[in-house]
Amino acid sequence: MSLSSIVLPDRRAAGWLLVALTSGVLASGSSVALLATSAWLISAAAAQPPVLVLMVAIVAVRAFGIGRGLFRYVQRLAGHDAAYRLLARTRARMTDRLEELAPVGLDLRRGDLLARLLLDVDCVLDLWLRVVLPVVVAAVTATATVALIGALQPVIGVQVGFAVLVACIMVPWLTAATARHAERSIAKGRGEVAARASESLQSAADLVAFGAVDDVICAFADADVRLAAAERRSAWSAGLGNALLVLCVGGATVSGLVVGSRSHLAGPTLAVLVLTPLALLDVLGEIPLAAQIAARVRGSLDRLREVLAAPRPATGPASPHALPRDRSLRVHGLRAGYGDGPDVLQVGDIDVPEGGRVLITGPSGSGKSTLAAVLLRLLDPRAGEVNLGGFDLTQLDSEKVRSAIGLLTQDCYVFDTSIRENLLLACPDASDLQLWNALHRARLGDFVERLPRQLGTMVGEHGARLSGGERQRLAFARLLLARHDVLILDEPTEHLDEETARALLMDLFGAAGSRTVVLLTHRPELVPYPLPQIVRLSRRTQC
Structure with a gap:
């Protein structure tokens, strides 16, 4: 049994993931369109034109506002349906695998084994809901936004496109590089803490009888301190990624303002070009977190791969003989x-x-x-x-x-x-x-x-x-x-x-x-x- 066979979606789950992806793109696109349309509407309304000139924009603002919430709801509904189906299938297959190995083929502590079956298997949810879907949605939406800005002003489009490339490639790479060791330590540390907690609770009476409680508590505290340190390093990496993302989007906005003001663009058009990149902050905001979570998911998948790769202690014949009646x-x-x-x-x-x-x-x-x-x-x-x-x-x-x-x-x-x-x-x-x-x-x-x-x-x-x-x-x-x-x-x-x-x-x-x-x-x-x-x-x- 390979790891890909239990984490990749089947046909039904893939269908729901496609619905979630489409809805996510429409929701993110509605957010960008809402800000762009609002920027044009406010700028155009300042010149006090006839109200009929603004009616289309007014209706569009309402439509994008309603559509953003509606499409986001569909995305969450479809995405979680697919992810939980995958989670149920993965946990069932991991349980079947553990049944094949138990009891003599499992060289793992009970708490660590429980952490792999629960916490590490849960990484399937993060893989699809917090890594794959956000990254694909952000990439598609950002590409469409850059194309829109480039159509209005090619120079600003190039600047925004460069900022998007940095935000989509350099920022997640740097975030993942700084979080890689911490995230793998988190997966291992959770297993260690769970193992020590399980063993301590099961042998509590013996530990009290032999006066070993203080030593066990110290060992448990050391494991918890290591886990907390890894989580702090992970949080620092997430903060670094968000800071770089704000810097990229802010830089694109400022450069757009400078170039647009020199190009003598009309006020509404300039407002659209300057403010639309700000909408990308919400669209691209999940990419640093996705890169961080991807490192954690990789660590959890490695721990699951160890279980899947463990040799079976007993193998069955391809064509087993019928069970004999004699019991000698x-x-x-x-x-x-x-x-x-x-x-x-x-x-x-x-x-x-x-x-x-x-x-x-x-x-x-x-x-x-x-x-x-x-x-x-x-x-x-x-x-x-x-x-x-x-x-x-x-x-x-x-x-x-x-x-x-x-x-x-x-x-x-x-x-x-x-x-x-x-x-x-x-x-x-x-x-x-x-x-x-x-x-x-x-x-x-x-x-x-x-x-x-x-x-x-x-x-x-x-x-x-x-x-x-x-x-x-x-x-x-x-x-x-x-x-x-x-x-x-x-x-x-x-x-x-x-x-x-x-x-x-x-x-x-x-x-x-x-x-x-x-x-x-x-x-x-x-x-x-x-x-x-x-x-x-x-x-x-x-x-």
Whole structure:
């Protein structure tokens, strides 16, 4: 997926952008014509001619005044319609891309990733509404204005044309050159501030417990200071661009007055030639800002390009094989790792029959979670093979594999909503009876029945109103509702005391029924009864 494929407009959006461009030119042209006509009308009226001489100009002033507002409204309406369509499409495609990379293909901090998905994707709006449209509208209107002035007085037309060229080329170039570093720093700084804020809020309790709050606040303040400094440099660049623009337009006006006064032009004509360039100040006023924003957009697009260019950790076959009915698992000579790094997992043979149980144990860093990622088709193996029902996983559709194989991690995400809504994520059409059945099988039904609002009880942010064991049981009930045939339990007892952990494992194995279960843990002593197969991993298997 290329960057151009998600930021360029489709046919419908392009049509609305064309309407916005046409309306913008008509609105800006009406502004210039309004000032030119008003200048002629006031100058001509000073000589007190018959009123019929002024009637056409009077009507034209009214028409241009009404047209300017009307065309500007159409421009904003059409332009925002097209831009928001593009924004929705871009955000949807970026989300799809993140889904392809998650979770093992994203080497980004959570806050920075959120900033890219929200703030950096929003640059699509700025690209079209604040860069492309204003620049094109200004160029067309300024060209027409210079042609009008040149028709009345060629010398003044040349002077105004030179001022317009400087305003359209030199001013934005200088503005962009002075703002380039600042604008890229703003995009990066926003991601840094968002990342630090997200991490600080999520680990607030631990930071207080270990007395690290002051250090975190200082680091956050430093990131904020850097962002504020970049924004000040950006504002200085914008001010410089506006000052140069005023100088160009003012210079064209003064030079027009000097040349016109020496040419012995009629009063109304001289007024038109001198005052019309002033209307260009409003037309060209958005160009320095557009150049500044263009530098910011480029920085944001570079950050989006990094996400789009990231290699997929797991690739699917062009013609995937149908998902087999058999749910047996077999692993042989497996090696796996992340990116260009070393192997983090090496395992010999694992053979789990359908409905079987296997315990895979080893210290932290021995590759247990990497094995789970390979089994879920989130990561491609570097060597060896992994079979489901006798078929290589790499020859099966990833989505269908994950419909058959489910995962319960040590830190399953629980959303800040009700118990019912958390369960319905796994099966949106499930009835309350099915929800209660899953809760009771996860040994959480009695607890929920004692709650005042039962299924409607809010669990709090990250399940803060539940204990660690209750969060895991809620996540397991959600896993059961998804009707997976193979369950991977990756450190489900982490952060739990021994008694709670042992009881949780007993209940998990009981609720799994005839499903195939793969238990990954570094605490094998908590397993309530002996399992037929035990595989031990070691850090020494890494290369």
